[in-house]
Amino acid sequence: MTKSFKKGPASVEFRNVVKRYGSVVAVDDVSFSVEPGTLVTLLGPSGCGKTTTLRLVAGLEIASEGQILIGGVDVTRLSAADRDVSMVFQSYALFPHMNVLENVSYGPRVQGVARQKAEEMALEKLRLIGLQGMEKRAPSELSGGQQQRVAVARALVLEPEVLLFDEPLSNLDAKLRRRVREDIRELQQTLRLTVAYVTHDQEEALAVSDKIIVMSNARIAQVGTPRGLYDEPKDLFVADFIGDATIVDGQVLSVEGERARVKVDAVEVDLPSRGAKPGPIKLAIRPHGFRVHETAPAAAAIKARVAKAAYLGKHIEYTLETPAGELFAIDAAHAEAIAHGADAWVTLAPRGVALVPG
Amino acid sequence: MSAPSDRSLARRLALAVPTLWMAALFLTPFALVAKVSLSTPALSQPPYAPVFALAEGAAAALDKFGELGVAAYRALLDDDLYLASYLGSLRLAAIATALTLLVAYPLALAIARAPRRRRAGLLMLAIAPFWTSFLIRVYAWIMLIKDEGLINHALMASGLVAEPLRIFATDAAVVIGVVYSYLPFMVMPLYAALEGQDAALREAAADLGAPPLRVFWRVTAPLSLPGVLAGSLLVFIPAVGEFVIPDLLGGSDTLMIGRTLWAEFFSNRDWPAAAAVAIVMLAMLAPMLVLYERLQMREAGR
Known part of the structure; x- marks a missing residue:
């Protein structure tokens, strides 16, 4: 020894x-x-x-x-x-x-x-x-x-x-x-x-x-x-396992250098391309990657219905039913939760959204 | 209003049943033996005096109380045979218990470390022979160890010994018989103590640099001590009073208290002496029984 x-x-x-x-x-x-x-x-x-x-x-x-x-x-x-x-x-x-x-x-x-x-x-x-x-x-x-x-x-x-x-x-x-x-x-x-x-x-x-x-x-x-x-x-797997993420289908419209123009339902966003090619793609969206609106915003938005809303003190958790699938979102900006069953509109935040290649 | 008293009545009944059971089947016979041990031998039926009879009335019974005495106990002290028998029993039981531990420990360890799904089967194999008659199994050992038995045949055929080994009708044969007969009583508590150990304890010791033997002596063995103690008491206590094994396998010079008791009772028809021998043996073993009970309570409490 x-x-x-x-x-x-x-x-x-x-x-x-x-x-x-x-x-x-x-x-x-x-x-x-x-x-x-x-x-x-x-x-x-x-x-x-x-x-x-x-x-x-x-x-x-x-x-x-x-x-x-x-x-x-x-x-x-x-x-x-x-x-x-x-x-x-x-x-x-x-x-x-x-x-x-x-x-x-x-x-x-x-x-x-x-x-x-x-x-x-x-x-x-x-x-x-x-x-x-x-x-x-x-x-x-x-x-x-x-x-x-x-x-x-x-x-x-x-x-x-x-x-x-x-x-x-x-x-x-x-x-x-x-x-x-x-x-x-x-x-x-x-x-x-x-x-x-x-x-x-x-x-x-x-x-x-x-x-x-x-x-x-x-x-x-x-x-x-x-x-x-x-x-x-x-x-x-990693997207889902590390931090909650909703996986949604999107469409890469165009790629310019390191950036890609991506459409999710009615919303268009500009994201790091991560080697993606134009065509269908999956996106991993973090709960805070969604912006939840009670009234229709000026920009294009995904129409949603509030399936669940939970007030947790420092933020509100939503489960939203949309044409893009069920979304899990966190809203820390508002104090009042949108009523269960009510209509809502969803846009994407600049952070918390990532393309998942492959 | 009647509900609480009903419940306490039920509770009292529930306690009364085992209490009565113990009183009828344990305390009464014990009292009878204790009473016989205080009597004197007599050429009558039953072969001791005094004999109490309900019909005689209180005065006669009181008279007879005066006839009771400790003569039988005094006789135990006067004759060296009894002391030698007690010591012989303790000695052989101690040797046999130690050997049983040596045989059972590796066995229990191997079963406890076997893959989980095999353990029940292996445990069954270790215990299955003990489902047949005790008497026949002890008797079978005569066939194995007698001068012209299987073991001596094999030894002589292989040229290892010229003369048959004298095992049968010796103390060694009694020890072999006890080790064999009481093995499951040692294996079971050892297995329970070893199987319950967290494997991470051994891994932690190895992780800190302990070689396997050191892991065994410093971790596995000390943590199995409750099993060692329980198993040893379970073997030692009945082995002290064992009669069948020394009678079948022992020699004429094998002094064990069970045999002495049998001889007093059946050969000498000295019931008071036999009863006194039994009472002293019980007094000797009672502390160990208490120790075993304590141990069981502590284990159950954990």
Whole structure:
């Protein structure tokens, strides 16, 4: 066991990695890279292979094919014990028969560090995450949020090259989630950690990530920055999965350089062309990409009927029936909701509308 | 107005049934045995005195109370045979319990770690033999371990031993019999304790750099201790009082309390002595039964 401490954050690289269980392919030809000191989320619906991908980084699963490099070193065949990577488990996986201090100092103890030194290392991390004074508690005596912080301290204590989070917010109540995800992001940025983070919640992914890897059916659907994925989804799956989007049919009328003239029902808009050719096309329109009018506006508009209207305080959510299909829209401009069943008119905003090629 | 009292009546009845059941089928026989243990042997039918009869009236009964005494218990102290029997029972039960644990642990671990859909089947295989008669299974072991039995035939045919191994009619045979007979009582609680462990705990330990053996000793084993304790008590308690196995497989020098009790009762017709032996054994095992009950309550409470 020759893990040395203080090596700093490392890069992670997957090269055509495949993981099979019998005839089931859980991860199919996945390639990506994580820059040192950045936070990358693996995002996708359940069963898309994101957790298996994370476990492949940890060494808890061994790849069937392909190569995995951490800090430029091939670790494809190394076991979890021999990789300088630590994981914060979804269930936290705190040892119930050990107190907080024993849990956190477990890593260095296993690595052969003397008890006193190991406990010093553990106490330092417990202070870092604000759990000093809790050393002698049993995990069962802590709240869910505290348990998670112990799990983070335990994973951090060896100062791993890469820190992994498996759905870290899933066992916390809604109020705590926002704070914990901010804490994780802050910790990652302060300590300049390389973090891989699995979630199925797109909002969470958008909030914390430097880069998002969207997975679907064991493959990578798209890799990009939160902004890039949101504004320029590569396909309908990504458009739909990252932020709500209504997919509508449109017609590209003309393309001039990087801009395209597109017609949706009665409305014409000017959009980044993204390689589109004149002809039929799909558009992904965000809820705030629609402008909802109570009376017919001067410009051309899509005629709609209000199927549902919900007043949510800071905005109003509409489900609108139109010739272009059912639209989901958010109106933050008006205080009063248009009555259910009433007529309305819809125009498109300059942002929140994107062509989806292919 | 009558509703609450009806309910409390129903509740009292519900509690009364098991209470009466225990009183009739457990406490009464126990009281009878305790009473016999305080009597003295007699050449009569039943073979002890005094014998209480309802028709005699209170005064005669009171007289007879005076005849009760602890002579039988004193006799237990006077004769080394009893102490040797108790110690022999405890020793063989302890050895057998330890060996049962050693056999059952890997078995339970293997079943608990098998793919989920196979576990029920494997557990069934481990337990199925125990659906046939206990007596026949113990008897079958004689065929296996006697001097001209299957095991010795195989050993001698393969040239490993020149003389047959003397297993049958020794303490070793009794230990083998107990290990075999009580295996399911150890496997079941161990399996329950191991199967319930979150696999992520082992993964977390491995993730922090622990090699597999260390994961076992620091995580898997300590977390299975309630199962180890429950299984050990479930084997040890009945093994102490075991009669059939030492009688069929043990030698004439195998001293176990179950056999001594049987001899007192049927060969010597000394019922008070037999009853006293039984009462002392119960007193010895009661703390362990209490411990087991506590353990079960704690597990249920979690």
